[in-house]
Amino acid sequence: xxxxxxxxxxxxxxxxxxxxxxxxxxxxxxxxxxxxxxxxxxxxxxxxxxxxxxxxxxxxxxxxxxxxxxxxxxxxxxxxxxxxxxxxxxxxxxxxxxxxxxxxxxxxxxxxxxxxxxxxxxxxxxxxxxxxxxxxxxxxxxxxxxxxxxxxxxxxxxxxxxxxxxxxxxxxxxx
Amino acid sequence: xxxxxxxxxxxxxxxxxxxxxxxxxxxxxxxxxxxxxxxxxxxxxxxxxxxxxxxxxxxxxxxxxxxxxxxxxxxxxxxxxxxxxxxxxxxxxxxxxxxxxxxxxxxxxxxxxxxxxxxxxxxxxxxxxxxxxxxxxxxxxxxxxxxxxxxxxxxxxxxxxxxxxxxxxxxxxxxxxxxxxxxxxxxxxxxxxxxxxxxxxxxxxxxxxxxxxxxxxxxxxxxxxxxxxxxxxxxxxxxxxxxxxxxxxxxx
Numbered sequence: 001x002x003x004x005x006x007x008x009x010x011x012x013x014x015x016x017x018x019x020x021x022x023x024x025x026x027x028x029x030x031x032x033x034x035x036x037x038x039x040x041x042x043x044x045x046x047x048x049x050x051x052x053x054x055x056x057x058x059x060x061x062x063x064x065x066x067x068x069x070x071x072x073x074x075x076x077x078x079x080x081x082x083x084x085x086x087x088x089x090x091x092x093x094x095x096x097x098x099x100x101x102x103x104x105x106x107x108x109x110x111x112x113x114x115x116x117x118x119x120x121x122x123x124x125x126x127x128x129x130x131x132x133x134x135x136x137x138x139x140x141x142x143x144x145x146x147x148x149x150x151x152x153x154x155x156x157x158x159x160x161x162x163x164x165x166x167x168x169x170x171x172x173x174x175x
Numbered sequence: 176x177x178x179x180x181x182x183x184x185x186x187x188x189x190x191x192x193x194x195x196x197x198x199x200x201x202x203x204x205x206x207x208x209x210x211x212x213x214x215x216x217x218x219x220x221x222x223x224x225x226x227x228x229x230x231x232x233x234x235x236x237x238x239x240x241x242x243x244x245x246x247x248x249x250x251x252x253x254x255x256x257x258x259x260x261x262x263x264x265x266x267x268x269x270x271x272x273x274x275x276x277x278x279x280x281x282x283x284x285x286x287x288x289x290x291x292x293x294x295x296x297x298x299x300x301x302x303x304x305x306x307x308x309x310x311x312x313x314x315x316x317x318x319x320x321x322x323x324x325x326x327x328x329x330x331x332x333x334x335x336x337x338x339x340x341x342x343x344x345x346x347x348x349x350x351x352x353x354x355x356x357x358x359x360x361x362x363x364x365x366x367x368x369x370x371x372x373x374x375x376x377x378x379x380x381x382x383x384x385x386x387x388x389x390x391x392x393x394x395x396x397x398x399x400x401x402x403x404x405x406x407x408x409x410x411x412x413x414x415x416x417x418x419x420x421x422x423x424x425x426x427x
Contacts, residue, residue, distance in 0.1 A: 074220070074224060075221055075227070075228060076220035076224025078220070105295075106302070107306060149210035150314045151214035155217050155221065159210060175306045175307075
């Protein structure tokens with residue numbers, strides 16, 4: 001059984017998660033497996049998938065056995081083990097025998113977030129990473145921002161505030 | 176013999192992050208404001224995650240079948256190899272953040288060197304950790320400056336913390352036969368060689384925080400060699416290792 005996608009929050013998640021049409025094909029190639037992993041959500045930020053996040057480093061298919069190398073975002077991120085379990089469950093659900101390896105070199109960087117992922121984050125209310133801090137409030141688009149704290153509800157985020165609409169928001173830190 | 180020194184070195188790396196990570200996790204739910212509570216918990220998470228990598232590798236080098244968890248939870252105080260600085264009790268928030276600041280800058284400089292290590296695993300772990308620790312050092316510097324150059328009360332507390340903690344800074348730069356073996360093998364830099372870079376990072380921030388260094392240069396030692404830990408480590412371990420002590424071998 002694939003790990004179920006958490007229930008959408010009206011007006012936010014539903015806007016960005018577009019369910020795929022039709023049944024999934026049985027994975028036969030490594031490309032099929034990448035496709036399958038593209039539907040496994042990050043447990044902390046469910047609008048993006050593990051492939052959007054860039055933490056799946058390699059996929060090797062050998063008969064029914066598949067080796068997937070994942071890299072942690074932050075060393076102590078509690079989501080890492082949950083992500084491993086979710087990937088394993090998704091692959092088992094597709095009739096494969098998964099082996100999950102952890103790979104720390106090269107270290108994960110926010111540069112590996114796909115453009116699609118950045119847009120999904122913004123639509124979800126999280127400012128995507130950029131070199132000099134968030135560029136615009138993810139809610140009202142104002143560039144007038146101030147940092148509240150370098151740390152947020154997960155290791156990968158910081159807390160910022162918009163000086164125009166006065167709303168606090170999460171910023172996905174550059175690393 | 177080389178592996179014995181490497182094991183010792185890796186325990187020193189992992190015990191620093193483990194003990195400091197546990198110390199700051201003690202603030203969880205108690206910090207003066209929500210943002211600081213979250214920041215300390217996040218820093219603790221990074222450090223515990225790094226501990227997994229350092230002690231995990233230490234266990235492999237030792238080759239006695241001990242895991243990172245075994246090393247963290249089943250050793251007693253005399254087998255720990257952390258610096259005395261990181262086992263100091265939290266005291267007030269200012270004290271905690273000054274301890275963090277004094278360690279973060281050492282940690283950051285040390286990790287930058289370790290990314291060039293001849294030991295590929297050490298270089299990999301350092302490359303992962305250094306990105307996280309850069310954030311730690313940024314934050315603790317900002318907070319030390321804000322509190323030191325803040326109200327009369329915050330300044331008084333920060334100055335008291337500096338007087339109390341400065342005697343533990345000297346140990347960061349002491350070197351022994353383990354360090355010599357690591358320098359010889361190209362694994363790690365001589366800690367003594369990091370002092371100039373440390374002073375260049377720490378002293379201007381302390382000056383900006385309007386804090387005065389104590390004149391006395393006496394340095395407590397004995398943590399990283401395991402020769403003499405302070406009484407505080409044992410008390411901390413009774414909390415940290417409580418579950419394994421009460422229910423030996425217990426697993427999730």
